[in-house]
Amino acid sequence: MVTSRTVPLPWSNRVKIALGAAKGLAFLHNGPEPVIYRDFKTSNILLDTEYIAKLLDFGLAKAGPQGDKTHVSTRVGTYVYAAPEYVMTGHLTSNSDVYSFGVLLLKILTGRRSMDKKRPSGEQNLVSWARPYLADKRKLYQLVDPRLELNYSLKAVQKIAQLAYSCLSREPKSRPNMDEVVKALTPLQDLNDFAISRKTYSKLVA
Template structure:
């Protein structure tokens, strides 16, 4: 549950071992407390550009972590809206200074600490327009918090699956291009290649102009070095997005991220979730349902989100579907590089050949409505079901069960991925 981050007990009974030894948060004196904090800081390889906040500063910046400041809740902890000095760390009056998102760490043991460290160490070094900016951090005793730039439009997941109005086609393609640029930077341009490992709609955040930025680097890994072809790691990620060869072997490569990108592109094309138990049998897994439609013209139109009502580029949708199929190749070596994905996506936001003016598409629509009078209403009802029930994604593929609170509260502002929620 969210609320004040004070007075929470620590409980280090995690299934994972941390990156480095975690110092016990149980302290018997101020000297020991200071020693704990300094040892924790030694684990950080943070860039000097990050600001170091006191816990009290962040408490005041978020108005004591009050419920009205809550932006979202996920597996990492809760995210609160706050206001700080433009170039400092002191709290300021709401609506002034710099608006930030303050992420708190649930006191749930070693795995949380490991992810917190990964987040600071990766985003402390990585700067790119399509990665969310980490402004600073706080370590005091058992308190660990992160301070990010505020992303006013929330997540792609929110816009695709929780809003009444459909996200326009050109904006979908703009978001796809921005997210692809973020992954391409991590794989091919960063000083040390990075595998993101948790690419999905809830981790793509949007600024006021719908520019996409990747958030949540808690599962990111350094890519293979030298003559190594992959990184061997515990299988973690989110059901429906993780590449099949990674799930089966634990061998992680940048092509695992490319597969996840293909899934998200398919979600943007179809308006369907990667995994959706509310769909009819045979349609629960988006990738398996979509595969036969991707390369065939008559079936292809049935892929496109019916809520767009023909307001999409025919050529753009065909190219996006071909690209998704390429990214979703069962053989990882056949998948494109993310830089190639970026080049393929660049023209798509600006194409104007709208399907609604196509005779062929109008005929298809008439056929569809003729065979299923309630087709469009059914989709809207489906969205309503999703909206009420929330989603049933899982972050750790290796955790068979678990019980956690709903991943987000009303504002649906996910700066962190959902944990397993115990639903089948």
């Protein structure tokens, strides 16, 4: 979804995909009968020729908790995208989808797989490898897909990294809801602070 074997997906298209997927999850979460997608991952995002994202394969989706219930219980979907509390308890909430969306944001930033056994042991799990970089703007540059060759918005990268860090919070209640995610992503489409030198970048984050 993010890259082919030869040509990396341009930054603007990555942001467009993230926003479209976020809108899809927000729609599900906020409907008259809220739905938790449960198995959100890149292979379940369908792109048209304009890179407009649509969610597909609702086979594992679950109706959200009703009344005074705080969660629904179910077996875990794809583990590398699954929120830690969901893996541990099987308790599913809309916050679980938000965590999965955070994994998508990491893939957009890095161009990496969520799990890649071909990488060194400390880099195989994308979330574990990337988390320390997200909270440190001086290390953030090391996270970004090098195949983009600085053809991305620095401000958008910083905002998406902050958003990913929030979505991947180990504390479910600290994660934003998908409406907040959509609101944060929307203005990033119009940022065009591209193609600057590493020296300039170092000054910006100093």
